[in-house]
Amino acid sequence: MKQKILDTSIHLFDKKGFTETSVQEIVEALDVTKGSFYYYFKNKQELLTDIHLNFIEFLLRNQEEILQDESKNCQEKLRAMIFMVIHSIKGRKKSARIFFREMRNLEKAYLEQNVQKRDQFRKNFQTLIEEGIEKGEFQTGMNPDMVTRGILGMTNWSYYWFDPEGDISADELTTIYLEMILNGINKKD
Amino acid sequence: MKQKILDTSIHLFDKKGFTETSVQEIVEALDVTKGSFYYYFKNKQELLTDIHLNFIEFLLRNQEEILQDESKNCQEKLRAMIFMVIHSIKGRKKSARIFFREMRNLEKAYLEQNVQKRDQFRKNFQTLIEEGIEKGEFQTGMNPDMVTRGILGMTNWSYYWFDPEGDISADELTTIYLEMILNGINKKD
Known part of the structure; x- marks a missing residue:
């Protein structure tokens, strides 16, 4: 029930x-x-919190699995994380929309648990970027926090427009975004 | 009044x-x-539409000025467009939040004008990407539509977290995002 x-x-x-x-x-x-x-x-607030927590905890579980996968290098983990976010739209589009839209309707006590998990999700992404820099896969001298927010922007924004039944699959979009994030759009000499 | x-x-x-x-x-x-x-x-719908149109038309005017600036190459135009979006948060944070959040509260007749302008904004960005490819500044073989959506995701998402009074200025964030979009985060050989 x-x-x-x-x-x-x-x-x-x-x-x-x-x-x-x-x-x-x-x-x-x-x-x-x-x-x-x-x-x-107890009330609608508790229900909305549950919807939010279910969604973010699902993402966090997947994310932590990827982070701990020792068979993958950082590029591969980044690919897996981007795919996970984009792919999760398929089954959870409504939850995702409610998550982003209705956050401000949560009262303080309920909001705090959510914000903490949202921050954790961002920090896990950032940990991966930092690991990649440390291991020499990604460039040094970057601002990992801002780079992470940029990547999250690309993937999270896809909730507003991405149609998993459309011309581009979640896998294809992941490839396009990953290539853009890793190598940029500039013409290589 | x-x-x-x-x-x-x-x-x-x-x-x-x-x-x-x-x-x-x-x-x-x-x-x-x-x-x-x-x-x-006439009603609250018309008022909300006005708020939305004021916001998107402001962005479109700025964007078209940048596109038509013949003194800039495509990289410089891209920088100017990213800066324009991020910088506009400063004066128009509330309008921007209402724009993204309340769109779904617009009835069909009011919504259509907005959607058309929003699409125009995205297409102007895409035109710049295509121009850059044509002129040999950006890589060939990309999907300009998806690349544009990625860039828009990065910049639009900043409305959710960017604090113009915080540690990173709009100008610094633009530099970070532009570098990421142009050259990617991969370690160069």
Whole structure:
């Protein structure tokens, strides 16, 4: 039931917005009582936090697996991370949109857990960049924090436009972005 | 008065959200009558559209000036465009946030004008990439559409985190992003 409430809410929040969707509408869509809702969630804030945490924790688990994979060098890990973010749009487009859009509707206490995990996600990316510099795969003299934010911008932004059913697959987009990030667009002499 | 209504609404929409802000609250904050509001705007939709159009038209005007500047090569134009987007956060952070966040609250008729201008902004960027390829400044064999979306992701995402009063200036961030886009992060042999 909890998962059903989550799924239905994700659908409604994506369609109508968090503020505009009432608990009443969620339970009506599921044909259950309000009691069922409040058995699992204290309020809408807790529900939204759960949606956010499920999404970011899913990304973090995948990311940590990639970071710890000793068979990959840093370029390969970077590829895997970019692909993971872009590919996750396929199954989790609505969750992702709610994640980016409704963050500001979370009250402080609920927001803090999310912000902490979001920061962790960024820091894991940055750790990879720093590892690559240290191991001589990536250039020295870069600002790893800003470079990380640039890469995250490219990948996160794809949530706004990327259509996994369109002309370009997640794999092709990853190849294009990775090539751009590694070698740039300048003509090589 | 029209500009005052726009400014106050930008402030309220950014703080509380578009849906959560009533015309009543806007006129109260300004200490004017509802009549004054409806003299300038048919409804909240028209007001939100105006905020969006003001923002995107400001970016488009700047962008077209850069594109037409014959004293610059494509790398320099790219630098100017990236700087323009990042720098515009300083004066227009709230407008930018509303632009990205509240787009989905626009009804179809209002939305269309916006989407058309947004597309134009992306296409202008793409034109520059294509020009650079043609002139031999940028690599051949790239997908200009996807490369453009990558660059836009980096710059647009900065609205979510960039603090013009922070440690890194808009100019420094532009230099970092431009270097990354032109030459990539790979160690050069």
